[in-house]
Amino acid sequence: MKNTKQQLVLDQIDKKLVLFQSLQIVVVPLKGWVHTVRTALKMSLRQLGNRMHFSAQNIKQIEEREANGTISINSLREVANALDMQLVYGFVSKHESLEQMIEKRARELATEIVMRTHNTMTLEDQQNSKERIEKAIVQKTNEIKSEMPKYLWD
Structure with missing residues (x-):
């Protein structure tokens, strides 16, 4: 967490x-x-x-x-x-913050997880609405962000 x-x-x-x-x-x-x-x-x-x-x-x-x-x-x-100078070394983020980077990756993972479940349910003729899928993605994203599991960057 x-x-x-x-x-x-x-x-x-x-x-x-x-x-x-x-x-x-x-x-x-x-x-x-x-x-x-x-x-x-x-x-x-x-x-x-x-x-x-x-x-x-x-x-x-x-x-x-x-x-x-x-x-x-x-x-x-x-x-x-x-050269009588100083080397400056650092990273320039492609995101506004590390938090935003985590958010993006968490959403990618959440989407994968939710869509796997959705595909299984569709095969069983139990598919969910787009709104329900989006809600599940948001919930899973928040859960992943909160827990920061080891698989986040796999």
Whole structure:
């Protein structure tokens, strides 16, 4: 059952995630941030390499790994430090809140469960009205949200 502690955790994380909401519209440069910032500063591969104690070829590989999405967070953090910058890492939610995400998933599950029962009853010629089905979905959604069962994200 979702208790006050769980609700508090959700609320606290939502407050942190909302700070990233405006970043949804940020477009990552085609060649990546490392290349973009480095060239904007008119810093050569060799110069950044010297700051990191790497060769120019290593920096080129870092830029390529960032551009194709295979770079590690630690590597990005090291580059940021060498550029006298700070790496900021976080998630931008596709929903207004974690609560909304839970609501959406709970409704999906509730619909599956209710419709399975509805199909069985239809086969037995005992089908329910659309209103009754919707009411059952709402009730099951609320139950799932309240209990937050382990199968919620299966």
